Amino acid sequence: MKASLKWLKDYSDIKLAPKELARKLTMAGVEVKDLQITGSTWNNIVVGKVIALNPHPNADRLKLATVNLGPQQITVVCGAPNISHGQKVPFASVGAQLIDGHTGKPILLKPAEIRGVLSEGMVCSEKELGISDSHEGIMVLPPEAPLGMPLRDYLGDVIFDLDITPNRPDCLSIIGIAREIASLTEQPLHLPELGYEETEALIDSFVKVDIIDPSLCSRYCASLIMGVRVTSSPGWLQQRLSSYGMRPINNVVDVTNYVMLEYGQPLHAFDYHKLEGKQIIVRRAKNGETITTLDGIERVLSPDTLVIADKEKAVAIAGIMGGSDTEVADKTTSILLESANFNQAIIRQGCRCLNLQSEASIRFDKGLNPDLPLLPLKRATQLLLELAGGKAARGIVDVYPGKLEPKGILLSAEEVERLSGLKVPLAKIFKVLKSLGFECQHADSASQILVVTSYWRSDIRCTADLVEEVVRIIGYDKVPVTRLSSPLPKQEPRLSLRAQRSNLKQRLRNILTGCGFQEILTYSLTSLERLQKLSPKFELKIPPLRIANPMTKEQEYLRTTLCPGLLTTLAHNQRIEEKSIRLFEIGKIFLPQGNELPQEKEMLCAALSGPKAELSWHGNKEKLNFFDAKGVVENLLNQLGLEATFGVSDDESLSPRRAANIIIDSDKVGIVGNLHPRVAQAFELSDAVYLIEMDIDRLLSKTIKVKQYQPIPRFPSITRDIALVIDKQVSYQQVEDVIRSFPLVKKVTLFDFYRGEQIPEGKKSFAIRIVYQSPEHTLTDEEVDIIQKQMLDRLHQELGATLRS
Amino acid sequence: MLKQLKELRREALSELNQVNELRELNSWRVHHLGKKSKLTQILRSLATLPLEERKKVGAQANEIKRALESGLVEKKKFLEEIHLATSLEREGLDVTLPGRPVPIGRLHPIPQVLEEICDVFKNMGFQVFEGPDVEWDYYNFEALNIPQWHPARDMFATLWVDPEMDKESRLLRTHTSPMQIRLMEKKRPPIRAIMPGRVYRYEATDVTHESMLYQVEGLAIDKDITLADLKGTLFEFSRCLFGEERKVRFRCDYFPFVEPGVEVAIECSACHGTGCRLCGYSGWIEILGAGMTHPDVLKRGDIDPEIYSGFAFGMGVERIAMLRYGIDDIRLFYRNDLRFLKQF
Known part of the structure; x- marks a missing residue:
């Protein structure tokens, strides 16, 4: 909303400097985004009148213009094609600061000799005055511009650019803002005086108004003016519309717009003679009904749109835009002026259906007060009579099926203090609310007042609303600064699932960063293609939830796995720099559950690729491999006090036989493995990529147990190394499982793994260190020999293992 | 015999003087103090000497033994020092080589x-x-005083899972405020909670706009909680995060689920309040929206607004991170370029 300071001054005595005023308004909730000051540099520029035009003796395109400046006349050279006799123009004398029309830079006007003629001043274009970029011709002022008046006084202004919140449609008007200023500065508000002459003939004999559904139109007011002359508006009116950024059209339309900007109530003018049956019907549009709107577009309507119809057809889209059939044109002589109240929802619905917004609809869709239409209608009728002539029919049509009895709200000083912490005497509350135009009365109880909302406000419904009004006018900066003094809520037990989960996530993040992984955060939304790329067959494991109105194909589906985001990030960074990259993300995935909200599951996903270490003189140019990834998993679980076993995984995103399920107490908590080459290719990844994925909740279920202290062993251990030769197909896990099944085995470490020349074809060799320990006594070699003998026998029987000689 | 001892002493000490290495020192020890050394032999033969002579020679020989032994210890210490010094010198590193x-x-x-x-x-x-x-439309909008067709829906460009129909339509939450209702449904006052999380906007991205953001919602409900408490809490927050000197502005603003409503801004870090491009020439940068929980919202949480009052606030984490680190493009956060991430 743009508001001109000059216009505001019509209603309120403004003494504050514009900047301070802007600060006050902003603090009170009416945010001033920007201040545009026009004319502050206009010295030596006045309103002049072109009284003579003569050809330049030495140049065809130039003219010698004689301009009357009031006390004196001056003749200057002018090249503008649009200059003509009798025009009022802005005239700059020597010394004026202007904008150079060509370079756009500020210049100081000096006397100049142009083709042999001395020119001491100039007629200015809008660009030279810094008003706009227009430099095709001189700026022409309205004929009533006072001769000799400094241009700064005539045109200079301050335009406030305001950000009006949706609850304050009343501030989408000059009076609304002036009222805020008046209240904030404790000045009176001057409203226009209304009154005009009416004819004998009653309006009811000329027009009948029917509201089909009062819930969609709670009030419809209209006046009728006959015998008008449609012309262009006077300059002052055009200037005011321009200050808001509105284009003047004709005196009738301009008056409706002017009053809308003045009061915040949209109005519409119909050409009365074009209304069939002299009837106004407010109804929903029929399915497929068409109307050509004022912008010349033919629109097909649906019952989601409210229309104003005559006996035959829709003549306007209610509250949004008029129809061209009943548009006010030069030949129009009688005007039916509408000032109504439409339901905000139907207006919004209509705007959405038609993909159309207007100055009227942005006011109606905020919900205007149905008590508002009458005064603006009277104001517009009065202005029309003044500016377009004609005679008003007696009375006003006022169909008001939605009228509600005004309800008062009780307010006390205690309530203001209870919510705001600000002590305000009741008398002050009374005064502030009065200044905002609320009706205040002393209530039955001496400590309370009864407040009735004013006709222009639609946002005051409860005491809290009134408390805000009182506090914002007194000033939020007057609110004391205190600290919460109420008792603390019960704290969450450390062992609660919630506390443990957040603790686990924190620990995982710390462990992984400690292992050299960079944390990343990727979008929850992804593309179908990216999800499909995770499968070498391009198939989806889980159908993802789709967004009904996606912005892009890239962000169309809710992720069902963290992998695509992670792999895309990895590929992006691989392209930038070839090096060792380790990334992880902990975040939610979204698993559809029919029409319910999706299951939001927290996952951990990590990826690593490239060399084991950064390039350095220490060597180690080896690439990361599966066992680096697995080592990270083991380290991580170990730090959480968990131990996992690893079984072959058939996850299709990973290479067969190079992927493992991470199993804790026979539950799968995640996977680790080599990314399938096809998947790597699809994500445009270079280098082998290793992936770790874990389910946070499953991990949590394993870590939730309270740790139990184990006594430190008191008796010494015995260590034995064995070297086994075994079939290639037997996994190490099988061997370890057999070894661990024996009593007193405390620790099993594989310290060498060999395949090659010294071993028979089809075999491999494990060198394993076994530590034996008893919690009860010092072990003897004989005891260990017996156990180990049995162990080797079983390894032989079950797995075909022999001791390597 | 005494003369021989004298000679022995002179010879041994002069040889010790010549010793330059620990290995040589050992052979010197064997030679002069070992079992087969002359001195040991003399000491062993003392018994065969007459008493008078035994006393004299014995005293002399023992004195020599002590002198040689202390010479040995001293020399050993001396040689070890030299040895350590040379080996330290030899093992010296170019400490400027990278680790x-x-x-x-x-x-x-x-x-x-x-x-x-x-x-x-x-x-x-x-x-x-x-x-x-x-979320359900109910929690994100309806329960927060933003029913369908409410103008405040314009403040939240929404990504819908279902078409926008009623309160059972699903959407990606546009703010963390739905958690206010969810929490009130579960907890009774006193409530003091913060609720961080991701929020989503149907918004084309540019340097200041992202389609996904992190917010932190706050809610405090009890008897006698006031706007002044909110002001104090948020001023304390700003003091902790941005420092004592940073000016804070507490102004009236509108959010449908609070009344009175508040916007908190801090003095622009780039221009210190004089106005620049970063702050849109206002001198202030908005960091959060807040207010006193609307009575209708309390009622929906089954909390009696006549007895209890409360405040709520919501802030964008990216905005605060940008102010903190001087980041001028919000898109950097989720582009995950390591050249960016490694700076933190």
Whole structure:
């Protein structure tokens, strides 16, 4: 909303400097985004009148213009094609600061000799005055511009650019803002005086108004003016519309717009003679009904749109835009002026259906007060009579099926203090609310007042609303600064699932960063293609939830796995720099559950690729491999006090036989493995990529147990190394499982793994260190020999293992 | 015999003087103090000497033994020092050579800032709760005084899972405020909670706009909680995060689910309040929206607004991180370029 300071001054005595005023308004909730000051540099520029035009003796395109400046006349050279006799123009004398029309830079006007003629001043274009970029011709002022008046006084202004919140449609008007200023500065508000002459003939004999559904139109007011002359508006009116950024059209339309900007109530003018049956019907549009709107577009309507119809057809889209059939044109002589109240929802619905917004609809869709239409209608009728002539029919049509009895709200000083912490005497509350135009009365109880909302406000419904009004006018900066003094809520037990989960996530993040992984955060939304790329067959494991109105194909589906985001990030960074990259993300995935909200599951996903270490003189140019990834998993679980076993995984995103399920107490908590080459290719990844994925909740279920202290062993251990030769197909896990099944085995470490020349074809060799320990006594070699003998026998029987000689 | 001893002493000490290495020192010891050394033999033969002579020779020989032994210890110490010094010299390093690289992992800046924010409030007794990203229209809008066709819906460009129909339509939450209702449904006053999480906007991205953001919601409900308490809490937050000197502005603003409503801005870091491009020439940068919980919202949480009052606030984590680190393009956060992430 743009508001001109000059216009505001019509209603309120403004003494504050514009900047301070802007600060006050902003603090009170009416945010001033920007201040545009026009004319502050206009010295030596006045309103002049072109009284003579003569050809330049030495140049065809130039003219010698004689301009009357009031006390004196001056003749200057002018090249503008649009200059003509009798025009009022802005005239700059020597010394004026202007904008150079060509370079756009500020210049100081000096006397100049142009083709042999001395020119001491100039007629200015809008660009030279810094008003706009227009430099095709001189700026022409309205004929009533006072001769000799400094241009700064005539045109200079301050335009406030305001950000009006949706609850304050009343501030989408000059009076609304002036009222805020008046209240904030404790000045009176001057409203226009209304009154005009009416004819004998009653309006009811000329027009009948029917509201089909009062819930969609709670009030419809209209006046009728006959015998008008449609012309262009006077300059002052055009200037005011321009200050808001509105284009003047004709005196009738301009008056409706002017009053809308003045009061915040949209109005519409119909050409009365074009209304069939002299009837106004407010109804929903029929399915497929068409109307050509004022912008010349033919629109097909649906019952989601409210229309104003005559006996035959829709003549306007209610509250949004008029129809061209009943548009006010030069030949129009009688005007039916509408000032109504439409339901905000139907207006919004209509705007959405038609993909159309207007100055009227942005006011109606905020919900205007149905008590508002009458005064603006009277104001517009009065202005029309003044500016377009004609005679008003007696009375006003006022169909008001939605009228509600005004309800008062009780307010006390205690309530203001209870919510705001600000002590305000009741008398002050009374005064502030009065200044905002609320009706205040002393209530039955001496400590309370009864407040009735004013006709222009639609946002005051409860005491809290009134408390805000009182506090914002007194000033939020007057609110004391205190600290919460109420008792603390019960704290969450450390062992609660919630506390443990957040603790686990924190620990995982710390462990992984400690292992050299960079944390990343990727979008929850992804593309179908990216999800499909995770499968070498391009198939989806889980159908993802789709967004009904996606912005892009890239962000169309809710992720069902963290992998695509992670792999895309990895590929992006691989392209930038070839090096060792380790990334992880902990975040939610979204698993559809029919029409319910999706299951939001927290996952951990990590990826690593490239060399084991950064390039350095220490060597180690080896690439990361599966066992680096697995080592990270083991380290991580170990730090959480968990131990996992690893079984072959058939996850299709990973290479067969190079992927493992991470199993804790026979539950799968995640996977680790080599990314399938096809998947790597699809994500445009270079280098082998290793992936770790874990389910946070499953991990949590394993870590939730309270740790139990184990006594430190008191008796010494015995260590034995064995070297086994075994079939290639037997996994190490099988061997370890057999070894661990024996009593007193405390620790099993594989310290060498060999395949090659010294071993028979089809075999491999494990060198394993076994530590034996008893919690009860010092072990003897004989005891260990017996156990180990049995162990080797079983390894032989079950797995075909022999001791390597 | 005494003469022989004298000679022995002179010879031994002069040889000791010549010894330059620990290995030589050992052979000197064997030679002069060993079992087969002359001195040992003399000492062994003492018994065969007459008493008078035995006393004299014995005293002399023992004195020599002590002298040689202490010479040995001294020399050993001396040689060890030299040995250590040479080996230290030999083993010296070029300490300017780079160390062995250890892989470096860092946390993303957003969770880092998020944690700082949460810590400030935790210290004021707030508890952390989380909620779903995919929400019902009811929690995201309707229960927060934003029914369908309410003009405030314009403030939230929404990504819908279902078409926007009624309160049972699903959407990606546009703010963390739905958690206010969810929490009130479960907890009774006193409530002091912060609720961080992801929020989503149907918004084309540019330097200041993202389609996904992190927010921290706050809610405090009890008897006699006032706007002044909100002001104090948020001023304390700003002091903790931005420092004592940073000016804070507490102004009236509108959010449908609070009344009175508040916007908090801090003095622009780039221009210190004089106005620049960063702050849109206002001198202030908005960091959060807040207000006193609307009575209708309390009622929906089954809390009696005549007895209880409360405040709520919501802030964008990215905005605060940008102010903190001087980041001028919000898109950097989720582009996850390591050249960016490694700076935090």
